[in-house]
Amino acid sequence: MVSFDLMFFAITIPAVLFAGISKAGFGSGAAFASSSILALVLEPGVALGIMLPLLMLMDIFSLRPYWRRWSWLDFKRIAIGALPGVALGAWLYDIADPDLFRLLIGGISLGFVAWVIARARGWVRISTDPAGPVWGGVAGLAAGFTSFVSHAGGPPVAVYLLRQGLEKTAFQATTVITFWAINLMKFIPYSTLGIFTRQTLTADLLLAPFAVIGVFLGVRAHHLVPEKPFFMFTYVALTLTGIKLIWDGLF
Numbered sequence: 001m002v003s004f005d006l007m008f009f010a011i012t013i014p015a016v017l018f019a020g021i022s023k024a025g026f027g028s029g030a031a032f033a034s035s036s037i038l039a040l041v042l043e044p045g046v047a048l049g050i051m052l053p054l055l056m057l058m059d060i061f062s063l064r065p066y067w068r069r070w071s072w073l074d075f076k077r078i079a080i081g082a083l084p085g086v087a088l089g090a091w092l093y094d095i096a097d098p099d100l101f102r103l104l105i106g107g108i109s110l111g112f113v114a115w116v117i118a119r120a121r122g123w124v125r126i127s128t129d130p131a132g133p134v135w136g137g138v139a140g141l142a143a144g145f146t147s148f149v150s151h152a153g154g155p156p157v158a159v160y161l162l163r164q165g166l167e168k169t170a171f172q173a174t175t176v177i178t179f180w181a182i183n184l185m186k187f188i189p190y191s192t193l194g195i196f197t198r199q200t201l202t203a204d205l206l207l208a209p210f211a212v213i214g215v216f217l218g219v220r221a222h223h224l225v226p227e228k229p230f231f232m233f234t235y236v237a238l239t240l241t242g243i244k245l246i247w248d249g250l251f
Contacts, residue, residue, distance in 0.1 A: 002046060002199040004206070011041050016054055016207050020214015023055070023176070024062045025221040026231070033234055035151040036109045036241040040248075044101035045093075049200035051151055052183060052190055054211040059180040061215040066173035074164055074174055077136025078143060078157060079181045085144020086182065090189035092149065099249040105150040106245030109238040112155050116235060130164055147182050148189075154179075 002008065019034035038047035093101070118124040139160035147153030157178055161171055190196055 002203055011037060012207055013210050016210045017214040020058050020211050021218040021221055023058045024215040024218030033237050036105055036238060036245065039102065039105050039245055040241055044098050044105060045195050046200060048151065049190065049195040049197065050203045052186060053204045054207055055151060056183045057208055057211050058215050059183055061212055062176045063180060065219050066176050069169055070173035070177045071164065071166055071170055074136060074161060075177050077133050078140040078160065078178050081137035081140020082144030082182050082185060085141040086148050086185045086189065089145045089148025090193065093193055101149060102245045102249035106242040106249060108146055108150050108152045109242030113235050113238050115155055136160055144182055148186055153182060
């Protein structure tokens with residue numbers, strides 16, 4: 001049940017703006033923080049159902065600035081692998097309890113922060129050799145699954161693309177078209193599983209302008225805003241929301 005009160009908009013508007021800025025300006029990896037934040041005040045399925053149409057709207061507006069600047073080969077490898085990942089996520093959603101999804105979203109949030117810290121400390125090193133088609137498929141499988149259950153497919157895609165040696169704009173463009181495709185894959189199973197409701201669609205209509213504003217801010221931020229402060233804020237938000245979701249899922 002969605003209550004369209006002041007608290008709802010105080011949480012959802014900043015979350016949607018943040019998702020748009022992240023998707024359009026910083027490679028989408030941090031955009032799933034918005035779903036984690038929404039899951040603090042809504043059922044996980046409701047949070048996912050609200051965010052997917054908004055993410056798809058952001059995809060439409062994000063594609064144009066980066067049109068045809070992506071790596072077509074890398075996109076195809078990831079997209080092919082994402083199909084079974086999305087199917088696996090749909091199967092799990094069909095049999096799982098909402099608390100399991102709180103645990104998954106919280107765990108993925110904390111796992112993302114742990115991965116970033118491990119990379120920064122040098123505990124995890126990404127090979128500088130270009131990854132082959134098998135690794136592209138594995139990244140797609142992981143991205144499809146994590147994207148389905150928490151809109152959090154960014155990290156596996158980022159790990160794969162970082163190995164490909166793409167320049168900044170090609171990296172961003174490939175990320176944008178990749179999640180445009182994965183979000184399209186998710187739409188039909190979301191519909192058949194009852195994740196979309198009249199209330200989630202009403203919320204999307206109310207929040208759509210903020211999704212578009214976030215995208216335009218993100219495109220500008222891509223060229224003007226340093227990445228470090230943006231992602232530092234993201235890591236703090238993901239850590240706090242991840243801990244809270246795991247607590248709620250367990251207790």
